[in-house]
Amino acid sequence: MIEYQVVMKSPEAHLFEVTLRVRKPDKLGQTFYLPAWIRGSYMIRDFSRHIITIEASDEMGSIQVEKLDKQSWRCAPASGPITLIYTVYAWDLSVRAAHLDTTHAYFNGSSLLLGVSNQDEVTCLLTILSSVGQQFDDWKVATSMEKVEVDKRGFGQYHALNYEELLDHPVEIGDVTEADFTVSDVPHCIAISGRQRCDLKRLCSDLERICSQHVGLFGELPVRDYLFLLTVVGDGYGGLEHRNSTSLLTSRDDLPLKGMREMPKGYRRLLGLCSHEYFHLWNIKRIMPAVFQEEGVTQEVYTRQLWVFEGITSYYDELALIRSGCIDRKSYFELLAETVTRVMRASGRFKQTLEESSFDAWTKFYKQDENAPNAIVSYYTKGAIFALVIDLHIRLQTDGEKSLDHVMREMWRRHGATGQGVPEGGFETVATEVSGLDLSDLFDQGARSTADLPVADLLEKFGVEMRLLPAQSSSDNGRVVDEMPASEAAKPVIGARLSPQAVEAKLLQVFDGGAAQAAGLSAGDIIIAVDHLKVSGQKLEKAISDCALGKSVTVHAFRRDEMMEFELQPMPAPADTCVFCLPVDLPKEHQLRQSEWLISNGYEN
Structure with missing residues (x-):
């Protein structure tokens, strides 16, 4: 068995301390490693860069630790069991890595728990300890990992069959609000971290129906329990699937509120995210x-x-x-x-x-x-x-x-x-x-x-009738209409995407074949005037749409710290916006x- 102990060493400095004990190390010297990426996020994350200090000892005292590459370490031959102690900086508020402050703690094992070479199939024991301090007295542990011996707040020992399973159970620690529901006789739990006023009854009811749909599709539910870990922030969105849980990040405004009658787009988006990660089961x-x-x-x-x-x-x-x-x-x-x-x-x-x-x-x-x-x-x-x-x-x-x-x-x-x-x-x-x-x-x-x-x-x-039409405005990302228009006039557009809700008119992306690219404008340029009149981020779209097609306008913009002048000829908005019409009276076959x-x-x- 490989034993891990995780301590919230310093929430103020965002530091976890991990103790790893290997009972039967390699006689020639034991190698440890940290994954470079996490399944579901296909990018090298280099989690090892957040390891601050690392030291090792055996029953005789300290032993040398040699770094082999960016994610691997090797201890000198030991006379017995090896104890490895290391600190990890945790300040990635996402579903991928680890985050620790005075409001909560979260980690994926891939960003915190070193693997032991040639012992990937050895069972693992994880002990999670609480921080000392009155502000942490209400903190609880939420994870789908199998419990061995824990207290009423969830602190204590957890068990994983092997290292791969250990990495597949994210952990949330904090002032967690929990609610339960059942799908096909399998208990499901949603654990919410962060300030919120969520209608938990509504959320559980909707999730139960969605999860039941997926279970019905595949014919069986391959887990004994399931956990939705939901971190609530002011503005955020993301999800990552695990073997019988999911980590989710959502905006506070996307949660359902009591008395809500209609389905807001934000809540619809949250349900879609939950549905997506659950289907990954x-x-x-x-x-x-x-x-x-x-x-x-x-x-x-x-x-x-x-x-x-x-x-x-x-x-x-x-x-x-x-x-x-x-x-x-x-x-x-x-x-x-x-x-x-x-x-x-x-x-x-x-x-x-x-x-x-x-x-x-x-x-x-x-x-x-x-x-x-x-x-x-x-x-x-x-x-x-x-x-x-x-x-x-x-x-x-x-x-x-x-x-x-x-x-x-x-x-x-x-x-x-x-x-x-x-x-x-x-x-x-x-x-x-x-x-x-x-x-x-x-x-x-x-x-x-x-x-x-x-x-x-x-x-x-x-x-279903579908057409591609010009966007009516920058907020038109596709729509459903009662009657399909014969045609829609295309407004002049700049052919670029701006920073959303920004005061300055900064171009984030310049599209191939568009007016901005033809004029020589580039991503990062900040437009300050059109035809010698000052524009902001909110006013640029109207300034361009008011232009006459086929006629050039003078655009002044900053590129880095240099003001530049461009001749821009606005082009008609392309027919790239999907519009659906849903007829009421359908032929029986189509219906x-x-x-x-x-x-x-x-x-x-």
Whole structure:
């Protein structure tokens, strides 16, 4: 057994102290390491950079610790058990790493707990100790790790079968508010940290319905309990899946309040995030790329299938909201319109395929810069749209007898329930076998080419009209209308994205082929005047939209500390905004298809 002890050494200085004890170290010298990344976040994080001090001893006293590389250390041969003591700086308020201050403590094991080489399968015992001080008396521990011996606040000993499992149970410590609900006789808990006025009854009720949808899809729930860890902040958003829990970060305003009648967009977004991470219980945590089982977390692991695990999950996270009755049909298509619009507004979709986006996640998707919209496509958003296309295509071609639901259930039977990793191209193989269709052309188009997907043509056969129209304003990210307009006038636009809610008109991104790029403006430029009149961030959009198409205007901007002058000719807003129309009187055939797709709660083998 490998024993870990975590102490909140100094919340004021954001320092954890970790003690690691190895009973049977390597006789030639024991090596320790910290993962370079965490599953679900495909970017080298270099967690080891936050280790401040490290020292080792055995029963005879101090022993030498040698650093081998950026994430590995080796102790000199010891005469018996080795005790390693090290401090870790924790000031990353996200779902990925560790954060400690006087308000709470949070950590993922990958950022705090060193692994022991050649002992990855040894059982682990984790002891969590409380800080001393009256302000910490109300703090509790929330984690999905198996308890061994803990006090009423959760401090004490926890058990993991091996190091990989140890890393897969995030820990929240603080003034935690908890609420419980049950899905398929399995207890679920939501633990909220941070100041909030959440209607816990409403949140639990909605989550119960959403989780039940996912369980119904796969046919079984592969955990004995489940934990939603929710950190509430003023402005934040994020989630990370784990084997029977998830870490979530949300804005305070996105929580449901008592007496709330309508579904605010912020709360809808939070439910979608919870739905997404819960779906990962099956799709990535257990239905997993084979290469993830073969490689560890000390270096990059490449696969062309991330769109399968993140894109399909992104499709189902919102689909579950309408199937569960948490949102109505209009709300669902508002969400879908926003997803389609995000894809259509990035010219990077013409330069990178879904498979390439998956493979390059390490160097491109998780290292986005100001040119990202022009260079890459998201395997989340385009992956979700391709999942929609696959689903509707199979439904049409099989007269509703098969769907993506059936494919995912077979993926679970073949790969998730058995633990057999998904080989490259494995999802396409299963989809082909389950549907009985030749899907090679569809996958060539959707996953291996940069061609746009036939979304509008497919949706038409399900009673949904879709058009791409110019945005009405910078806040128009896709919409649902009662009647599809014959046409909409395109307003003059600058062809760039500005800092949201900023006083100054700073260009964050300049789009390929747009007016700003043609004029020579660049990301980072701060526009101060249009036609010799001062503009701010709020006024720039109107100043450009009031311009006459085909006529140039003089733009003054700062690039670094130099004021520069540009001649800019505003261009009409491109037709890249998704607009849906949902007719009330549908042909019976279309009505049935739409109902089976969006409303049906029954799953058949």
